[in-house]
Amino acid sequence: MEIPYTVAAREDTGLNNGKIGIWLFLASEVMLFGALFATYILLRVGSTEWPHGYTILNVPLATFNTIVLISSSVTMVMAWASLMRRRFGTFRIYQGVTVLLGGVFLMVKYFEYSAKFHHELFPRTNNFMAIYFTLTGLHMLHVIGGMVVNAYLLGPGSKLYKTNPEWFTNRVENSGLFWHFVDLVWIFLFPTLYLL
Amino acid sequence: MAFPKINMLSYQSYFLGGVTMIASFFIPEGGAAQAGWTSYPPLANISGSGQTWWLIGMIFLITSSLLGSINFIVTTIQLRAPGLTFMRFPFFVWAQFVTSFLLLLAFPPLEAAGVLQLMDRVAGTSFFMPTGLVVSGQVAPNAGGGNPLLWQHLFWFLAHPEVYVLILPAMGIVAEVIANNTRKPLWGYRSMVYSLGFLGFMSFIVWAHHMFMTGMGTVMSTFFQTTTMIISIPSVVILTALILSLWGGSIRFTTPMLFALAFLPMFGIGGLTGLPLGLSVTDIPLHDTYYVIGHFHYVVAPGTLFGLMAGIYYWYPKATGRMMNEFLGKLHFWGSFVFMNLVFMPMFFLGLAGVSRRLFDGGETYQFAQPALHYNVMSSWGAWMLGIAQIPFIINFFWSMKGGRKVGANPWEATTLEWAAPSPPPHGNFDHPPEVYRGPYEYSVPGRTTDFQPQFERA
Amino acid sequence: MSGSHDVDIDKHVRIYITVFVSLMVLTLITVAVGYLHLPVGPAVAVALLIASIKGGLVACYFMHLISERKLIYYVLFSTVVLFLVLLLVPLVTVHDGTWINRHIP
Numbered sequence: 061m062e063i064p065y066t067v068a069a070r071e072d073t074g075l076n077n078g079k080i081g082i083w084l085f086l087a088s089e090v091m092l093f094g095a096l097f098a099t100y101i102l103l104r105v106g107s108t109e110w111p112h113g114y115t116i117l118n119v120p121l122a123t124f125n126t127i128v129l130i131s132s133s134v135t136m137v138m139a140w141a142s143l144m145r146r147r148f149g150t151f152r153i154y155q156g157v158t159v160l161l162g163g164v165f166l167m168v169k170y171f172e173y174s175a176k177f178h179h180e181l182f183p184r185t186n187n188f189m190a191i192y193f194t195l196t197g198l199h200m201l202h203v204i205g206g207m208v209v210n211a212y213l214l215g216p217g218s219k220l221y222k223t224n225p226e227w228f229t230n231r232v233e234n235s236g237l238f239w240h241f242v243d244l245v246w247i248f249l250f251p252t253l254y255l256l
Numbered sequence: 257m258a259f260p261k262i263n264m265l266s267y268q269s270y271f272l273g274g275v276t277m278i279a280s281f282f283i284p285e286g287g288a289a290q291a292g293w294t295s296y297p298p299l300a301n302i303s304g305s306g307q308t309w310w311l312i313g314m315i316f317l318i319t320s321s322l323l324g325s326i327n328f329i330v331t332t333i334q335l336r337a338p339g340l341t342f343m344r345f346p347f348f349v350w351a352q353f354v355t356s357f358l359l360l361l362a363f364p365p366l367e368a369a370g371v372l373q374l375m376d377r378v379a380g381t382s383f384f385m386p387t388g389l390v391v392s393g394q395v396a397p398n399a400g401g402g403n404p405l406l407w408q409h410l411f412w413f414l415a416h417p418e419v420y421v422l423i424l425p426a427m428g429i430v431a432e433v434i435a436n437n438t439r440k441p442l443w444g445y446r447s448m449v450y451s452l453g454f455l456g457f458m459s460f461i462v463w464a465h466h467m468f469m470t471g472m473g474t475v476m477s478t479f480f481q482t483t484t485m486i487i488s489i490p491s492v493v494i495l496t497a498l499i500l501s502l503w504g505g506s507i508r509f510t511t512p513m514l515f516a517l518a519f520l521p522m523f524g525i526g527g528l529t530g531l532p533l534g535l536s537v538t539d540i541p542l543h544d545t546y547y548v549i550g551h552f553h554y555v556v557a558p559g560t561l562f563g564l565m566a567g568i569y570y571w572y573p574k575a576t577g578r579m580m581n582e583f584l585g586k587l588h589f590w591g592s593f594v595f596m597n598l599v600f601m602p603m604f605f606l607g608l609a610g611v612s613r614r615l616f617d618g619g620e621t622y623q624f625a626q627p628a629l630h631y632n633v634m635s636s637w638g639a640w641m642l643g644i645a646q647i648p649f650i651i652n653f654f655w656s657m658k659g660g661r662k663v664g665a666n667p668w669e670a671t672t673l674e675w676a677a678p679s680p681p682p683h684g685n686f687d688h689p690p691e692v693y694r695g696p697y698e699y700s701v702p703g704r705t706t707d708f709q710p711q712f713e714r715a
Numbered sequence: 716m717s718g719s720h721d722v723d724i725d726k727h728v729r730i731y732i733t734v735f736v737s738l739m740v741l742t743l744i745t746v747a748v749g750y751l752h753l754p755v756g757p758a759v760a761v762a763l764l765i766a767s768i769k770g771g772l773v774a775c776y777f778m779h780l781i782s783e784r785k786l787i788y789y790v791l792f793s794t795v796v797l798f799l800v801l802l803l804v805p806l807v808t809v810h811d812g813t814w815i816n817r818h819i820p
Contacts, residue, residue, distance in 0.1 A: 063258065065334045074784045077258040077334050083787050087794040094798040095368035095410055099383065101806055102406050114749060123746050128741065130773075134735045137777045144724050152447050178413045182382030187401040191383075192722070194375055198368075224790045240777045250760035255749035333786070335765055361797050409805035460797055476804075705720035 067227045072156040082234040086241050087244075089202075093245050096198065098189050100252065111188050113254045116181070118172060122254045126166045126246065132161035136236045143229040148221060155232070157212045162207040181201055192253055199249060202242050209235045230252070258330040266323035273316030280306035282314070284542075290612070294411060297384035297404045301376045302391055306658060308377050311370045311419050318367045325356040333354075335580055337673065337712075340693035343449070344670045345698040346710065347435075350449050351428030354456040355421050361468025362417035362460065369410035376402075383407075405470055412463040420459045421524075422556055426450070426563025427494055428440035430516040433566045436670045444497035451490035458487040468539045476641075477536040483713035484534035491527055495520065506707070508701070510668075511585030515566035516591050519559060526554030529604065546631075547607025553600045557595070565592070572653075573667045576678040578660030584652040591645025596636030602631035670709050676712040694700050741769050803815045 071074050092219070104110045111117075139154035176182075183193040212230055220228040257263045281288040282507045289310035291300035300307050332353045345353075372383040382402040389399035432517065435442050442448065464472065464480040499520055500682045507513070529551040532538040565588075572580050609628035611619035618632040619625030666675040698709040745765040754763065775781040780791075 070334050073333060073786050076785060077330050080333065082258060083790060084360060087790055088322050088360050090794050090798055092364035094801045095365035098802045099372060100408060101802060102403060102809060103401065105806060107401050107402055115318050119746065123742065128740050130738045133777050134731060134775060137731050141724050141728055166773055183375060184398055187382065190375065190381035190611055195373065212331045219473050233351050237778055240773055244770050244773050247773065248766050251745055251766050253744065255762055256758055361794060365801060405809055413801060461800060471806050476808040476811040
């Protein structure tokens, strides 16, 4: 028996399996990052002194990274829109730019971290650095994960488009949802760590 | 399942997690994880290297649970057979459904906490280490600005829903077995379902009743005590409905039914003994004593485990095509039932006498514990006898695979969908896609020649 | 969400561009406000407000939440409630009995 509703939507829920699956996963990710934000709040409120992020961290660089990530979100949704219009070539361009922008984000993070280490600022230095590295580190792992999936869909995974374009479009949409979520987390991370 | 590959990934992650945890026992120096399942800092932070393995193992296990939950929820919503509406679900399916939501939303904070504790142990951070912490006469090197209570909140945010994860599926199994072996529908199915939903939601806002002794003020301890009292209501509704389901039934005392019946008073004792623990004032003398151990073992051991046993005896013929032996089953049951009580009942008295848990000598060195020490002896006898009582089960389980009485698709004359599949089910489970025509417990329908009408039969 | 017409997608694309520009503007605003070095209370409130608007735009339009099905809304609503519980309750619990009594003369 074929597994139903992999591509077609089930009538009463109006959704296919993958869409529900990815939103459930994102719900769990909200709780994961929520715990880390709760940690930040508890540690900061309970501390006797807590540095302002802008005194330690590089705000212009992070602003640039914020713009990079937001742009990659736009290119991601445009990639999906291209597939909806069945323009495979345009999809590849947008998907490629999305992966590229993810790479730019990672490179900037590499420079940021290296600069911190160079100035003897490690997770063990103080609790601000600890939660900074943990929050941005976990976020970075999610960026890498998203890039791997996006690269797969750009490369070997795109073969599915020839046999089942609708299924492939759904996969791009679902991985796009994950990518937007990664952007969403950064939208909250950035002011919390860098501007407050 | 909706996502077969994720199903497999969930198992593989679980296997890896289990191996990692057990591996900690074989670490030459530093030793196995020894900070308890609660892994409280500062002890867990400074423990030997086994604790790091424990934390890594937890990350694998949590990932496995998350993947599994997603699969269960999507499958339950999307892959229902035609005609299977939500209110035609067997109660067990509802129980698993709610359990999956608990796992999905409660586990991630523990995963985050595990990462934080790993950072503390490996990267020298002090998320959980307070300033000026002294270990073995020396100030701990990386201690500064952390809060052990942060771990407790993140841990118990999961660990309370976790106990409902432990009990809900067992309640589901007991419901199925009771309906089948009373030959009548469950009493109050709708109330039971709504109670499940309410219980699931409430389970997220009671967690700090595990933390009454951490110095929280009266406002928050009253809040958590209140939510804890409220959450006992749906549990009582479900237990009462199960008990009322017996009234007027044509009871078949099969082995699964014996376990399901025993579940009822055992869970009752477990639940009732939870009440003084859930009230902040009465928790003061009882926290961290043997009373707590008695309470949670009553809900989990003769609670969840008896539910599990009922399930194994009930679904064994479906999975293997053979019945387990009834005589060995009854031997297993009576031994387990009697000795389970012998192990855990004395613990209430030990706890009321003030004996703490996690003492290597059971309270022997304490003056006040002397009159209660004999309870330890009772529990120990009970434990050994309980272990011996499992032998008939182990023999039965393996022998019946080849030597058990062969049966067809529906040996228990049950009404739910799984009994439409062949025993054992082939790849794809069903010969042809099943269809559902009615509710899950159409037993003793007036005017019929048989005393059951399966969900999946047209007439 | 499969098999929509080109016309629908065109409308969506225009929305995406609008949202993109809004996000850029809001990013610059939040950084500019950051340079004002407001006291902690107002700083947190403004930062959270702007971040919520940005996040809301990403969720509603890039993630298509504005036209999503009820089931997804139920799941997300429960998640948001629990997220807020996780964020606020430990804080209140740890500080209960301390900040309440601080103002008693």
